[in-house]
Structures are given as structure tokens and as C-alpha cells.
Amino acid sequence: MTQRSFRRASGDERSQALIKATLASIAEGGLQNATVRDIAQRAGVTAGLIRHYFPSKEALIQAAYRALMQDLTDNVMAALSDVPSLSAGQRLQRFIEANFQAAVLDSQMLSLWAAFISVVPSDPAMKAIHQEHYLAFRDSLEQLLTAFFQAQGKAIKASETEQAAIAINAIIDGLWIEGCLAQHLLSAERLAALAVQSTEAILGMRLQANHEANC
Template sequence: MTGERRKFRREGEEARREALIAASLSLASKGGAEALTVRAIAEQAGVTQGLIRHYFHSKEDLTRAAYAALMDRMIRTSDALLAEAPAEPAARLASFVSASLRPPVMDTEELVLWAAFLHRLRADPEMRTVHETRYLAFRDRLQALIAAALPPGTPQHTLRARAIACNAVIDGLWLEGSALPEAFGPNEILTIGLTSVGAIVGLDLIPYLPEAAA
């Protein structure tokens, strides 16, 4: 019974932390990071300001947690689609790229949230660490997929350089597609992404264009 109570308490505490993070993201999507005051977060979440301080050391700590949650959410979406991809390495690489260039990852609100937090990187080293950790996690996944799709023995420095280049292409297209979705034709961003990443790594990824987008 004691173990069950402790598990229930941990789950309850985690749910409250997630509710505070969700409230922070909701506020940031409307008013930017400047809207994240302790009072506003408490009102949005329907809790007392003291409860926020119970779960987070400071408002900055909560802000970092919210940014981490945003980045993790996008990575999880890409990972979920990757889990459904065929076993063929080129198909898995194409699936991962495609997930980053389609809704719900490529989305105007996600871009607004990302931009709301981004300017804090220069002033907050811990926020920069949050960003760096997620960026490297995404790039490492991309590099591993590229390595699996290329001939064995491809030098690590080559894999690293191609992963960095492919990530830059994905980031740029995600930014433009999220900011101005109406400026592009159906699947235009996705097709450009697969073509560009394929050119960088030396593979034809267009045959793996998702059926829903083909």
C-alpha cells in the first residue's frame, strides 16, 4: 500500500507540473515569453502562486521547462512517425525528414512558441543548454539514420557534416513553411526537403514521399 501511495503521489505531482507547463505554453503562444509572470501562470492554471514555487524554483525554471517541453514534443512526434516507418534505412530517413516538414510539427503556433523563447538564449545560459541538448538530440537521430542508409565504413566526419547540412535544410524549410504556409503549394515544402536531403546524402528519397502527401 505504501508503494501504491508513493506512485500515486508521484503521478499527481507530475500531472501538476505538466499543467503548469501547459499553462505557460498557452500564455507564451499569445503574448510571448514576457507574458510568463507567476501571477498570469497561476491564473491560467487555476492554482495559487505558492503552488508554482512548490514545483519550480523560479519563474525562469518554469520557463526553461516549458521550452524543453515544446522541443521534446516536436521530437516525440518525429520519433512516433519513425516507429511506423518501413525497415528500409532510406525509407526511415525519409520518414524522419517528412515528419519535421508536416503538421503538427510544421505549424504556425509551434513557430510562434519557439520564437517566443529563442531570444532568451543569449541572456540565460541554462536556457541555452536546454536548446543545445534538444538540437543535438535531433541531429544525432538524423546522423544515425543517415549512417544506416549509407555504405558501411562512411567516415564519422562525413556523417557529421551531412547531418549538420541536412538539419540546416530541415530547420530552414520548417521556419518558412510554418511562418507562411499559404506561400507554398501542396507538399511543396515536403518535396523540396526530401529532394534536398537526398542530394546531400546521395540518395533518392522522393519515392518515399508519404502516401498521404503523394
């Protein structure tokens, strides 16, 4: 048997390609679809190579979950970093709206997220990854809220900030899910507007003072 020619890739490059292929495979047909052979094919390598970069398929799945969450976080955070000076309200609004970008509001992204979530309750390692990112997300939200309350000159108890963060997180997640599942019925703009509007309702104040405030 003659061996096919191949290209030697530097470690990081190939492992990231494998992670990307894993996410693509799961997105297309759930965790069941993501066999080592399917993943390898998508990455353009043979199945055996996976074990050269990851101790087991399980470890690859975990790495893929971590990478996905990191990517989502980075994507949302990028919406805040590229513009230097924004008011606290504007920053909060940007943060919320960033969750409805085309890259995030996508049925394959939902498929991915759901596949991972379905094993989080029963898989300790996956649960740990989830907890870490969930708390980081909610923490970012709480910080934005605290800054916003401060800018508004309102003294708000920490427990109230936490409560608002939980509710706003819920409405972001809920609208994101609805949007991904019914992409043809709900546009990204409408969802983002609804999320902002609902947030303003929950907080009892507007994020931007475009219109004059009513008593």
C-alpha cells in the first residue's frame, strides 16, 4: 500500500481545525453525528490523527464546547471594545444587541448550543465548562448594569442588580432561541429591539435618552 501524501501542520493549527470540524459536525446533526470519522473527514485528515491531538474523543468535544463559548463571548465583547467612549446605557444596549448579530442568531448555532446543554446536567466536565461561561456572561451583564445605575445617579442594591441581570439574561436567551428556531418569522432587528425594549421595561428606565423622558 502506498501512503497518500499529506501536509504537516503545526500543532495548534491542526487542533483548531479539528475543533472547528467538530463544531460543524455537531451543528449539522447533533452530538450523534459527530463521530471521529466524520470529524476527521471534515478536517481533511484520517480518524487516527484525532488521538494524536486529543487523549480521547470526549476531550475533543469538551475542547469544542470551550471554544464555542469563548467565541460567543468574544463576539459579544467585540461590540463594546471597538467603540471607545460610549455612555453606560449605550454600552448596555450594544451588549444586548450583539446577541442578535447574524453570526450568533443562527439555527446551527442553536443546534450546537442545545446539543451541549443536553449533556451539561449529566456530565460533570461539561457542567464545569458551562458554569464558568454562564457566570462570566452574567457578571459582564451585572457590571454593565452597575455602571448604568451609577451613571443614572440611582442607588441600587446589589441584590436588585443581580435580579435584573438574571431577568435580562433570560430575555436575551429566550429571544435568541425563538429567533433561531423561527428565523423566517422574526428578524434580527425586531428581536434586538424587543430585547432592548423589554430590558428598559424591567429596569424602569430608558437606556438612551433619545426621546424626552415622560413622568
